[in-house]
Amino acid sequence: MNDKYFGDAEASGSLINQSTDETRILDDLEATKGLGRELAARLKPQDIVLLEGPLGAGKTSLVQGLAEALGIQEPITSPTFALAQHYPEGTPPLIHLDLYRLEQAVAADDLFLQEEEEANAIGALLMVEWPERLSLALPDAWRLTLRYQSDGEGRLATIHPPFPAQRKEQNQRPKSSN
DSSP states (O other): OEEEEEEEHHHHHHHTTOSHHHHHHHHHHHHHHHHHHHHHHHHHHTTTEEEEETSSSSSHHHHHHHHHHTTTOOOOOOOTTTTTEEEEEEEEEEEEOTTOOOSHHHHHHHHHHHHHHHHHHHOOEEEEEEEGOOOOOTTSEEEEEEEEEETSEEEOOOOOOOOHHHHHHHHOOOOOOO
């Protein structure tokens, strides 16, 4: 894969279990899909990934690479018109949500909450394109931002993992004092 690393990922030589943001230059489509494949190895069932970026930035291409790594054979297309695509044959399963057409935050929130409930029920990953349509706070979600490079060559990808403390709290329920 032809991509370059910056920041802590470069210093450590490892992309696994980084607690800080990572930024990469993605030179081409294969590098974008490759990042999706790598991300698949880092995610756990029921993780949520919020994919931010302008039209054509590579959000669906990244999901295609991730789906490939999950063993999904079905072609992955943008769910812009369907709003959500379910891929139960993945390990784990995958739900791909696209909120682009939902202009009202309440509609985006409702759809997201329905799909999150389904993802939790089946142990799926939930990939969300256009999360800026949501009014919900999702501090335990991964955020991945794709944007065009200023020189027009390739894309810049920034991965924002959830803070470890938030992930730990998400997995622990308060004990009853009764």
